Amino acid sequence: MNQVVAVTINTFKETIRDRVLAVIVVFALLMIVGGLWLGSISLGEQGRMMKDFGLVAVTGFGLIVAVFVAAGLVHKEVEKRTVFVLFSKPVSRAAFIAGKFVGLCGTMAVVLAGMGLFLFVLVWVIAGQASGTVLLAVVMIYVQLLAVMAVTIFFSTLGSAILAAVLGICVFIAGQLSHNVLALTRLGKNPLTEALSWVVYVLVPNFSAVDVKAGAVGEQTLAWGQIGAWVAYLLAYIVVTLALATVIFRRKEF
Amino acid sequence: MLRRISAVVVVVLCALGVVAYQVTRPAKPPSSPRVFVPSPRFFLDFSPSFRTSIADAYYLQMVQYYGEHANSDRRLDSLPQMVELVTRLSPHFGRAYLFGAFALIDAGRPDVSYRVLQRAFKENPGDYRYPSYLGFFMYRFGKGRAKNLKAADWYQKAASVPGSPSYLPRLAAALTGKGGETEKAILMWGQVYGAGDKYSRQKAVDGLEHILPKDKTARMKAVAPLYGTMPKAEFEALIAELFKGYAP
Amino acid sequence: MTVETALSIRGLRKTVHVGFRRKPVEILKGVDLAVERNDVFGLLGPNGAGKTTTVKVALGLMRASSGSVDLGVPGLSHVGYLPENPYFYDYLSGREFLGFCARLFGLDGDARHERVEQLLRDVGLEDAAATHLRKYSKGMLQRIGIAQALVNDPELLLLDEPMTGLDPVGRVEVKRIIEGLHQRGKTVMFNSHILSDVHELCTHIAIMRIGRVVWKGSVEEALSESATLEDFFMKVVTA
Numbered sequence: 244m245n246q247v248v249a250v251t252i253n254t255f256k257e258t259i260r261d262r263v264l265a266v267i268v269v270f271a272l273l274m275i276v277g278g279l280w281l282g283s284i285s286l287g288e289q290g291r292m293m294k295d296f297g298l299v300a301v302t303g304f305g306l307i308v309a310v311f312v313a314a315g316l317v318h319k320e321v322e323k324r325t326v327f328v329l330f331s332k333p334v335s336r337a338a339f340i341a342g343k344f345v346g347l348c349g350t351m352a353v354v355l356a357g358m359g360l361f362l363f364v365l366v367w368v369i370a371g372q373a374s375g376t377v378l379l380a381v382v383m384i385y386v387q388l389l390a391v392m393a394v395t396i397f398f399s400t401l402g403s404a405i406l407a408a409v410l411g412i413c414v415f416i417a418g419q420l421s422h423n424v425l426a427l428t429r430l431g432k433n434p435l436t437e438a439l440s441w442v443v444y445v446l447v448p449n450f451s452a453v454d455v456k457a458g459a460v461g462e463q464t465l466a467w468g469q470i471g472a473w474v475a476y477l478l479a480y481i482v483v484t485l486a487l488a489t490v491i492f493r494r495k496e497f
Numbered sequence: 498m499l500r501r502i503s504a505v506v507v508v509v510l511c512a513l514g515v516v517a518y519q520v521t522r523p524a525k526p527p528s529s530p531r532v533f534v535p536s537p538r539f540f541l542d543f544s545p546s547f548r549t550s551i552a553d554a555y556y557l558q559m560v561q562y563y564g565e566h567a568n569s570d571r572r573l574d575s576l577p578q579m580v581e582l583v584t585r586l587s588p589h590f591g592r593a594y595l596f597g598a599f600a601l602i603d604a605g606r607p608d609v610s611y612r613v614l615q616r617a618f619k620e621n622p623g624d625y626r627y628p629s630y631l632g633f634f635m636y637r638f639g640k641g642r643a644k645n646l647k648a649a650d651w652y653q654k655a656a657s658v659p660g661s662p663s664y665l666p667r668l669a670a671a672l673t674g675k676g677g678e679t680e681k682a683i684l685m686w687g688q689v690y691g692a693g694d695k696y697s698r699q700k701a702v703d704g705l706e707h708i709l710p711k712d713k714t715a716r717m718k719a720v721a722p723l724y725g726t727m728p729k730a731e732f733e734a735l736i737a738e739l740f741k742g743y744a745p
Numbered sequence: 746m747t748v749e750t751a752l753s754i755r756g757l758r759k760t761v762h763v764g765f766r767r768k769p770v771e772i773l774k775g776v777d778l779a780v781e782r783n784d785v786f787g788l789l790g791p792n793g794a795g796k797t798t799t800v801k802v803a804l805g806l807m808r809a810s811s812g813s814v815d816l817g818v819p820g821l822s823h824v825g826y827l828p829e830n831p832y833f834y835d836y837l838s839g840r841e842f843l844g845f846c847a848r849l850f851g852l853d854g855d856a857r858h859e860r861v862e863q864l865l866r867d868v869g870l871e872d873a874a875a876t877h878l879r880k881y882s883k884g885m886l887q888r889i890g891i892a893q894a895l896v897n898d899p900e901l902l903l904l905d906e907p908m909t910g911l912d913p914v915g916r917v918e919v920k921r922i923i924e925g926l927h928q929r930g931k932t933v934m935f936n937s938h939i940l941s942d943v944h945e946l947c948t949h950i951a952i953m954r955i956g957r958v959v960w961k962g963s964v965e966e967a968l969s970e971s972a973t974l975e976d977f978f979m980k981v982v983t984a
Contacts, residue, residue: 246849252845253837256836281557286596324832328890329849331804331903334849454546456549457546463545
């Protein structure tokens with residue numbers, strides 16, 4: 244446990260001190276503020292535009308931070324040979340992967356909390372009333388990005404950082420279209436296609452089920468019981484993905 | 498030193514050129530009234546959150562498109578497709594329906610406007626505004642003898658939505674009478690009278706005066722169906738007002 | 746392996762697969778060596794002889810294709826390692842880095858703080874403790890590397906080219922540290938190309954060439970066959 248805590252703290256410091264992160268967050272905040280301009284041409288729908296485009300900015304920039312930082316976490320240690328110092332000590336590969344992931348979770352929490360609170364306050368000022376669903380939407384974005392980070396870390400144990408980042412983004416997009424894959428499984432003309440569709444549906448995390456942005460702008464009624472179940476599913480998905488990453492990383496030699 | 502000065506001069510001249518070009522270039526001519534609008538079916542496969550964002554982006558485009566053409570060539574050829582796209586992707590976006598409906602009137606397409614508002618009410622049955630505007634559009638743009646009754650029907654539906662304003666039943670009653678269904682109109686005015694406030698009662702009396710016969714016997718016959726549809730005290734108060742000035 | 750052996754390697758072979766066609770290349774071809782407790786052991790050899798690979802297999806950073814490695818200490822928590830040309834986390838200060846290493850060994854709170862400050866004094870970096878590692882010179886990095894290898898007060902210390910990048914003062918200090926560890930009963934094994942340092946510090950040496958140990962014994966034995974350790978080394982590797 245000590246090792247996981249040590250790697251977690253180290254990873255948090257590594258990522259939170261990255262200047263590129265600060266630049267990305269500043270850009271995100273500027274994008275959110277840019278929503279004010281969009282609101283001004285919306286004929287009285289400033290609140291909705293702020294919420295919608297603000298959450299899109301939080302999702303987009305959060306995704307950039309998640310995949311590019313997660314992709315480099317393991318890869319950088321191997322490339323810069325700090326793994327020699329790490330694994331010559333009693334640190335298991337599992338503790339390393341877990342610590343890296345949890346440390347990045349902490350960094351992402353700080354980043355998203357900052358962006359989310361900024362958006363919440365701006366919406367409150369513009370719309371004249373506080374919208375708790377904006378904060379809940381940001382929490383759900385965070386849960387999705389946790390899964391993206393886990394998948395990206397998994398891919399980074401297999402290949403290069405760039406490839407892991409690209410695949411992480413692809414998984415995020417595929418996760419938004421997961422319900423379409425489910426529809427494919429029910430077309431049922433060819434058993435092979437159906438079976439393949441089921442495999443893809445199971446492998447790709449279902450992000451659309453926990454995305455409550457539509458509910459935040461009043462477009463959808465939110466069934467919190469179901470959303471809670473899907474969140475638990477994503478957390479289990481993360482555990483399995485990290486376990487697979489550990490199995491692959493154990494085979495690596497330095 | 499000379500090289501450095503030359504480099505600075507070149508950079509400054511380029512910067513001035515960029516600014517001058519941007520500031521002095523001619524205003525953009527109005528875009529074509531026909532623009533490409535994708536079908537909603539294309540986006541319906543996306544997850545709900547992204548459908549909402551896409552709808553909002555196209556809503557802003559729709560507002561700009563309307564503003565640009567309403568003030569120039571007054572050609573809004575692609576407006577129906579835009580309204581369709583935004584409202585299909587975001588079925589609870591109230592302002593999109595209302596703006597779209599009125600903009601479509603401007604575009605000379607009250608038929609499309611009518612259909613948009615019908616869909617709005619189907620998707621949002623708890624919002625009285627849509628049937629209320631449908632009643633207005635039917636009254637204003639409808640054709641044929643039955644338009645008043647159809648308008649009245651919409652106002653009646655609007656009035657039945659919880660939280661709807663009190664003037665809607667009055668409009669329904671007035672248009673029913675205007676449409677020739679006098680017996681039904683009398684009953685509706687009776688309900689308006691029963692709403693309770695002084696203003697509604699006065700309006701109900703005025704409305705009934707407008708459609709009731711002047712002859713006392715005929716008038717008594719006409720108001721008789723109201724008995725049993727309202728509390729006895731209210732019925733007697735209404736009768737007293739309707740027969741004020743008539744010999745006992 | 747006897748109770749007195751800190752590290753025992755028997756018949757160690759290591760094959761790696763390189764290139765698109767995964768061509769097998771045997772790096773270690775049956776390495777046998779034993780490092781006694783309280784020894785200062787020098788592992789010598791030309792570039793590419795397999796010295797670093799041997800150490801990495803001993804630490805578990807690489808897996809042996811065959812053969813055995815026995816650490817005479819109870820696991821990696823009693824081993825310290827300094828890699829060649831060490832690179833550390835440049836976003837951490839010296840103090841933070843040593844604190845991280847200490848935490849990995851389970852040192853908490855005051856114990857960790859005291860250990861870190863002691864190490865910083867021992868390697869002469871107390872003034873640079875708050876500076877980020879990216880601003881450290883090569884010599885300073887080497888010193889912080891030695892400090893991190895000592896954070897757990899290891900029984901067995903493996904140093905890969907510990908004198909690299911150090912100025913004469915730094916080299917004297919590292920030698921002093923190694924001698925101090927020897928006097929405290931610790932076992933040190935280090936790779937080095939600087940044979941004068943090996944002569945000064947080591948009790949036993951092994952010479953590797955093309956993946957094998959071609960000679961092993963005490964420094965006295967080597968010097969009984971040649972005037973200097975350099976002459977002996979050249980005689981063995983060119984034989």
